[in-house]
Amino acid sequence: MKRREFLTTTAIGATALAVSGCHRAEEKSNGTSANINRGKKVTLKLATSWPAHFPIMGTGVDRFAKRCSELSGGTLEIKVFAKNILVPAMQVFDACSAAQIDAFHSGVYYWKGKNPAFSIFGGMPLGLTSEEMITWFKFGGGYDLWRELYGKFNLYPFIGGTTGPQMGGWFKKEIKSLADLKGLKMRIPGLGGEVMKRLGVNPVLLPAGEIYTALERGTIDATEWVGPALDSMMGFAKAAPYYYTGWHEPGSILELTFNKARWEKLSPEHQAIIASASNEMTLDMLCEFRYKNAKALQKLPKNVQIKTFPKEMMDAAKKALKAVLAEESAKSPNFKRVLASYEAFEKLNKPWDDISTKNFLNIRG
Amino acid sequence: MKRREFLTTTAIGATALAVSGCHRAEEKSNGTSANINRGKKVTLKLATSWPAHFPIMGTGVDRFAKRCSELSGGTLEIKVFAKNILVPAMQVFDACSAAQIDAFHSGVYYWKGKNPAFSIFGGMPLGLTSEEMITWFKFGGGYDLWRELYGKFNLYPFIGGTTGPQMGGWFKKEIKSLADLKGLKMRIPGLGGEVMKRLGVNPVLLPAGEIYTALERGTIDATEWVGPALDSMMGFAKAAPYYYTGWHEPGSILELTFNKARWEKLSPEHQAIIASASNEMTLDMLCEFRYKNAKALQKLPKNVQIKTFPKEMMDAAKKALKAVLAEESAKSPNFKRVLASYEAFEKLNKPWDDISTKNFLNIRG
Numbered sequence: 001m002k003r004r005e006f007l008t009t010t011a012i013g014a015t016a017l018a019v020s021g022c023h024r025a026e027e028k029s030n031g032t033s034a035n036i037n038r039g040k041k042v043t044l045k046l047a048t049s050w051p052a053h054f055p056i057m058g059t060g061v062d063r064f065a066k067r068c069s070e071l072s073g074g075t076l077e078i079k080v081f082a083k084n085i086l087v088p089a090m091q092v093f094d095a096c097s098a099a100q101i102d103a104f105h106s107g108v109y110y111w112k113g114k115n116p117a118f119s120i121f122g123g124m125p126l127g128l129t130s131e132e133m134i135t136w137f138k139f140g141g142g143y144d145l146w147r148e149l150y151g152k153f154n155l156y157p158f159i160g161g162t163t164g165p166q167m168g169g170w171f172k173k174e175i176k177s178l179a180d181l182k183g184l185k186m187r188i189p190g191l192g193g194e195v196m197k198r199l200g201v202n203p204v205l206l207p208a209g210e211i212y213t214a215l216e217r218g219t220i221d222a223t224e225w226v227g228p229a230l231d232s233m234m235g236f237a238k239a240a241p242y243y244y245t246g247w248h249e250p251g252s253i254l255e256l257t258f259n260k261a262r263w264e265k266l267s268p269e270h271q272a273i274i275a276s277a278s279n280e281m282t283l284d285m286l287c288e289f290r291y292k293n294a295k296a297l298q299k300l301p302k303n304v305q306i307k308t309f310p311k312e313m314m315d316a317a318k319k320a321l322k323a324v325l326a327e328e329s330a331k332s333p334n335f336k337r338v339l340a341s342y343e344a345f346e347k348l349n350k351p352w353d354d355i356s357t358k359n360f361l362n363i364r365g
Numbered sequence: 366m367k368r369r370e371f372l373t374t375t376a377i378g379a380t381a382l383a384v385s386g387c388h389r390a391e392e393k394s395n396g397t398s399a400n401i402n403r404g405k406k407v408t409l410k411l412a413t414s415w416p417a418h419f420p421i422m423g424t425g426v427d428r429f430a431k432r433c434s435e436l437s438g439g440t441l442e443i444k445v446f447a448k449n450i451l452v453p454a455m456q457v458f459d460a461c462s463a464a465q466i467d468a469f470h471s472g473v474y475y476w477k478g479k480n481p482a483f484s485i486f487g488g489m490p491l492g493l494t495s496e497e498m499i500t501w502f503k504f505g506g507g508y509d510l511w512r513e514l515y516g517k518f519n520l521y522p523f524i525g526g527t528t529g530p531q532m533g534g535w536f537k538k539e540i541k542s543l544a545d546l547k548g549l550k551m552r553i554p555g556l557g558g559e560v561m562k563r564l565g566v567n568p569v570l571l572p573a574g575e576i577y578t579a580l581e582r583g584t585i586d587a588t589e590w591v592g593p594a595l596d597s598m599m600g601f602a603k604a605a606p607y608y609y610t611g612w613h614e615p616g617s618i619l620e621l622t623f624n625k626a627r628w629e630k631l632s633p634e635h636q637a638i639i640a641s642a643s644n645e646m647t648l649d650m651l652c653e654f655r656y657k658n659a660k661a662l663q664k665l666p667k668n669v670q671i672k673t674f675p676k677e678m679m680d681a682a683k684k685a686l687k688a689v690l691a692e693e694s695a696k697s698p699n700f701k702r703v704l705a706s707y708e709a710f711e712k713l714n715k716p717w718d719d720i721s722t723k724n725f726l727n728i729r730g
Contacts, residue, residue: 071634272436290500
């Protein structure tokens, strides 16, 4: 899923005043330009785009904050605020850029309006898996590009977890051929939605709270979300029992992003603590998604039928994606540049993945 | 590879006296029973089973130690010693159990002589991948069992990195059928070797420094090692150009293990630092193996032919593995108990992996 609509359904409080007030108080106690001494307690305000303690993604941030406190002997406190408490869910990027908050946890693809290239950092339809994405960031140049481009917004990003492969969505009717997609109304945002549009689907956007009813009443014919663990909470199975395997979000990356000026004022020790704990959070979240998706899959209602999209549809999706990427590249030099780095890693990685992970999973049967 | 022979080829110095001397000096400055105060500097001696700064595995430990220093503001120093400097490579388990060293980095499967169940914590032929193994440890009960059984040796283990999928090995002749294996001499240790034996192979053990010559002279017909990144250093391509995809080590786990009494005396902050940094090390090493294997694969000599074992051989390997596991379970209640936990997770994980990662990699093409 791209969770934009989900996030904006609850009240967007006018808390900007309160935020900036709190933040200035922080700044005062922490000094301004010099490195903050390790002995002094530092408190950072982190706003998320999720409801409080949202399973896996939200609880992952909660654990990250607790870990920072443990690692620092209590000198680094990260206060986590659920969406819309300090800042509206979809304004965390701007608020952090403007130093109204110190950090945020969200999804990178939400900010493609700021720079089209940002959608690539969030993940690519038919592209890299979570493990491959992380390898691109760490070893293939992804982090350098991300930090350079976020730097222009006074932001300093880390990977803050990843979902693993997401599912392709819930459909009211079985999709037996590419032709079956024609005219379907599907709630699917982002590049995946762009591709689906070219396959004849009418992609629509709906707030989370309205999806089930729309499906049930037939206002939409299909919706994607995340995977069994989180989808089960939404009740889609009752209205749309054909549950399709994934292709459009094989390794979505969540972000843990800091105000850059604020980041640079942190002590080297606090910086190391955040970096290390963000890696731990990423590994834990990847494993937690795997475990809880596996558990939830066992418990899906009996009427659910797991299906894979027809090969002709996936072939058409690959072609459509190429066209979309070419158009985006023509429009945005940044998109083109990040895509070149991404594709260079893809080209390097594929021959190895084909003979290692992919081949092994097929041998294992 | 199981690296036992590799590790024991260089001189095994009689350094026990020096070690225990150093260690006592440490103990004195750190106090004995009370929690060590965070403000006091703690120095831990960590012995590895690898040559100094050995690529990926050794450098991973070096980075872990540096990270512990950064995270603790210099109060937690982990001194890393290459194999045979403080302790012979294959005696790190015993030395740490006896508190002659504080910690070690090695491979879990080396210690199956201590308890047959330990080989399962190291990984299983035709079993879980690295990401799946880590999920089993964290969410499926693996860590609880490992810590309980290592506790009997006064040890407290962490995952200390993982290799990702390893390759099946280098062969002088192509394997076109199960029958082609009959009578072949192959350097392959562990459960993989046990399975190969039942397929007609004569598994042999050879020190690392002798493998190439044995291959070149025809004393052996085949050898396994790790993957392109580390195998390239060994020159096997010249003597045995058929390079087979993997099945016997799909997700080998390395261990970062501490003397338990020593661990319990560390401050909660230092304990958190080690736990967090070990997770970071695990994620980094998994990605580094992926990246460097992909790079090395591109640069293999032109005469190398990548091959996959015949399906009938893999089918026979699955049957043979079942028999081996049944025999081990009958001999060892610990093996049986750990295997039950491992297999319960495998059963939970497989339906989800089949429709997510495996299915996606096949759709991606």
